[in-house]
Amino acid sequence: MKKAALLLTVLVLFACAKTEQPAADTAATRSSDKLEIKADVPSRLAKLPKTVIDYDHSLLNAEEQQVVAKLIEASKEIDEIYWMQVSEENLALRDRLAKQAASGPLDQAGNDYFVANKGKWDRLAKDEAFIAPFDKKPEGAAFYPKDMKKEELEKFVADHPDQKAAIEGLFTVIRRDASSNALTAIPYSVYYKEHLDKCAAKLREAAALTTNASLKDYLTKLADAFGRDNYRDSDIAWMDLQGPIEAVIGPYEVYEDEMFNYKASFESFITVVDKPESDKLTAYAQHLPAMEMNLPEPDEYKNKNRGTDSPIRVVQEIFTAGDARRGVQTSAFNLPNDEVVREQKGSKKVLLKNVMDAKYRMSGAPIAQRLLDPSQLPLLSFDAYFNHVLFHELSHGVGPGLIPNPANKAERVDTRTLLKNLYSAIEECKADVLGQWNMLYARDHKLLTSFDEKQQWVTYAGLMFRSMRFGIDEAHGRGTAVQWNWMREKGAIVPAANGTFSVDFTKARPALQSLATELLTIEATGDFARGEAFLNKYGVSNAEIDNTIKGLPENIPVDITPVFAAAGEK
Ligand code: ZN
Numbered sequence: 001m002k003k004a005a006l007l008l009t010v011l012v013l014f015a016c017a018k019t020e021q022p023a024a025d026t027a028a029t030r031s032s033d034k035l036e037i038k039a040d041v042p043s044r045l046a047k048l049p050k051t052v053i054d055y056d057h058s059l060l061n062a063e064e065q066q067v068v069a070k071l072i073e074a075s076k077e078i079d080e081i082y083w084m085q086v087s088e089e090n091l092a093l094r095d096r097l098a099k100q101a102a103s104g105p106l107d108q109a110g111n112d113y114f115v116a117n118k119g120k121w122d123r124l125a126k127d128e129a130f131i132a133p134f135d136k137k138p139e140g141a142a143f144y145p146k147d148m149k150k151e152e153l154e155k156f157v158a159d160h161p162d163q164k165a166a167i168e169g170l171f172t173v174i175r176r177d178a179s180s181n182a183l184t185a186i187p188y189s190v191y192y193k194e195h196l197d198k199c200a201a202k203l204r205e206a207a208a209l210t211t212n213a214s215l216k217d218y219l220t221k222l223a224d225a226f227g228r229d230n231y232r233d234s235d236i237a238w239m240d241l242q243g244p245i246e247a248v249i250g251p252y253e254v255y256e257d258e259m260f261n262y263k264a265s266f267e268s269f270i271t272v273v274d275k276p277e278s279d280k281l282t283a284y285a286q287h288l289p290a291m292e293m294n295l296p297e298p299d300e301y302k303n304k305n306r307g308t309d310s311p312i313r314v315v316q317e318i319f320t321a322g323d324a325r326r327g328v329q330t331s332a333f334n335l336p337n338d339e340v341v342r343e344q345k346g347s348k349k350v351l352l353k354n355v356m357d358a359k360y361r362m363s364g365a366p367i368a369q370r371l372l373d374p375s376q377l378p379l380l381s382f383d384a385y386f387n388h389v390l391f392h393e394l395s396h397g398v399g400p401g402l403i404p405n406p407a408n409k410a411e412r413v414d415t416r417t418l419l420k421n422l423y424s425a426i427e428e429c430k431a432d433v434l435g436q437w438n439m440l441y442a443r444d445h446k447l448l449t450s451f452d453e454k455q456q457w458v459t460y461a462g463l464m465f466r467s468m469r470f471g472i473d474e475a476h477g478r479g480t481a482v483q484w485n486w487m488r489e490k491g492a493i494v495p496a497a498n499g500t501f502s503v504d505f506t507k508a509r510p511a512l513q514s515l516a517t518e519l520l521t522i523e524a525t526g527d528f529a530r531g532e533a534f535l536n537k538y539g540v541s542n543a544e545i546d547n548t549i550k551g552l553p554e555n556i557p558v559d560i561t562p563v564f565a566a567a568g569e570k
Pocket of ligand 1: 392396428
């Protein structure tokens, strides 16, 4: 009965479409073949300007460059899969927009913004459609049938417990069975077979070219993984990578599946290790126990047996694809996500230095130049900014972790579980603040010499609005609001002429120290009430912050759209 009704609806719709057909012959509707693009797309596009990303070619020899060329070809297949993961209509739409692009500036902008967003939904504007029809983005992207509701999948899993693992699995696509209309799980290895086979072939060619044993091992295991939907062996091999080429390809993050966060999106990062920066990093890491002892907190809070944390690599990005190349670009990532591998091998944090540099030039510095007192502007320093990001990551590895359980002092408990939903904002804020604190330590001990303390403070203050502009409702933005409000209250940052601000260098260090002590105390005691009161007071916006953000010129980019020189892109 239901089927008959559906069939009828389809016939009626089809009939309607049919009756409209003759009109297509007139000149007026021939132009309606063109996809309508929202008029403000050129200004949206200006928020993600194309920016050339290149790497220091002297870091790779001839053989390694050949390997990289193969990895770029492999990554292009990954890109195609991700386009399909976002929307089943994406590839057809992409062809139409590419043809239409030559028709005029709006069409060109529509095409470019579509490519930058990997789809017609604006990732900077809550997924609003900017190309007709202006329908909402399906919550589960194309991982599930377009018309499937959350409840349908939940009910199906409850009714078919034997299929739960497959339906909820990271590496399956959910579709309807053609005959029964029931939900069915199709493995990625089957659904994306065409592109995965091509990608695997390129990876094997790259593996044959390289004389680096660890890279050969990783690429071979990765090519095998595509056919088996099991990335555990390749993840382990990735953790063991040695040498200048640092590449990771596979289905990892689950954010594109906003319905359930079950399904992993394909992505690729092809990068080269930045040797000089990585050597410096090794030196800082050796000082972590001394930095722990130097934290401004009572001795009883000091964490003397924090294990060696995950390794950090500083790299230069050569090429990215898929989930790694859409909307706002990644400047650092931490993989793998597989808890079994993490337990066995830990995880690796990778910082993309040339991407950070591009973001700083295009977005961070222009904001700072607008907001800082002109007399302090010459003190802005990319090095101070980059090292803050780096020391932020290092500083996640110091400070309280397991603490005495307030309910039973004999027991130890992770501060994360006591601080619950406050933890992310507190921990991100802590990493920022201790990042600055540990930079002071590193400079005092001559480990950092490329900028002075004044440059450090001015850069710190000037860049805060870059993250607050993304929003204060998220952990990083909220953590930044805390720092801004605290530094303002303590007089370390003061208003200057024309809506600008300046740093009071005599007050910056003590203000930072008292903030560090407060954050460390909250984490060391796991005091939820204290943490909540603190965030409610400092982790919020106010008229000054709102007006400052509103006062930023619209034409300051939010982020960049990468143009990869190594792939011959223009
Ligand atoms: Zn962090």
